[in-house]
Amino acid sequence: MAIGDAGGISPELAAKVVADPEANADDLMVIGDRRLLERGAADAGVTLDLPVIGLDGVDAALPGGSFMVDLGNCDPDTVPQGKSSAGSGLAAVQNFRAALLATNAGHADVVFFTPFNKHAMRLAQPDYVDEIGFIDATIGAMQSGREFNVLDEVWNARVTSHIPLREVADRITAERIYSSLVLTDRIMRGAGYERPRIGVAALNPHAGDGRNFGTEDDDIILPAVERAAAGQLAVTGPIPSDTVFVRAIRGEFDAVMTMYHDQGQIAMKLLGFDRGVTLIANYPFPIVTPAHGTAYDIAGQGKADLGATRNAVKLGRKLALMEERTGRSQPCGKLSDLFARALDRAAEWEKPVT
Structure with a gap:
């Protein structure tokens, strides 16, 4: 799970997912800044019991159940709530990139992210257009994905x-x-x-x-x-x-x-x-997120509804089982190298496929 835009309800939703037994089936790798998740938990009024691993520990034996990889890339004191900023956009880009690289290398089965704000992401990475182009470039996709919106x-x-x-x-x-x-x-x-x-x-x-x-x-x-x-x-x-x-x-x-x-x-x-879910498909793994946005108007107020987020996690797990039946490869590449690549602001990224 990649934590999305720090200025909106994404940290709160991430904390609620971790705290919710229906959404957290003890199988989450939460990617982002520990301090931001803690702010989200405070906003949500929940207490989290989640092992946290730094970048220096991700290549050791990982704990069973859910855990967090702390990228240390978003100090909440520097990111205002209720509006877009370059800092929140950069962290969202890095979190998303880290989740994509780790999953593409077989260390996870599905990418889930709490809502992004494209304006903030463009402040950090001017060539960011949308999620599909970014995914294509990040994992070197041979063909572009397609978006679906899903309701029951x-x-x-x-x-x-x-x-x-x-x-x-x-x-x-x-x-x-x-x-x-x-x-x-x-x-x-x-x-x-x-x-x-x-x-x-x-x-x-x-x-x-x-x-x-x-x-x-x-x-x-x-x-x-x-x-x-x-x-x-x-x-x-x-x-x-x-x-x-x-x-x-x-x-x-x-x-x-x-x-x-x-x-x-x-x-x-x-x-x-x-309730709606956005699914990005046609990749080796499913990518899901709630269909709504960052809701700057209620950021920090503990009012974020978990319904669409819970539905997205549920759909991602169901579709990951289909991918598993088609035979995913064994994990490859060190997580520390993948996350270092995700955090490298100077990295050269291929142009999206057309």
């Missing part, structure tokens, strides 16, 4: 994510839609769906209205849906985006695939802001 009622997959709206129509292709459908089907089967039913949202109003409002729905989305259906995937579409989530909530679909970020995010956050 419905999943949301999307074809494009953090790009300007004016670029969406140019970025969606039949091949990208098809590969997204195949990935969604595979990931949801790993989460327990026998044959997930996927409704595919149209790009244009009224699904193009017979080409009156655009041609992408007929010329790009429909061929991808037909190809997926021919491959025995349970897919339907394109469906006007103003009704597709209504049909999903009524039980017709297990997931909705949208063409761009807010086309799905608005619906999902209205349905379950305090």
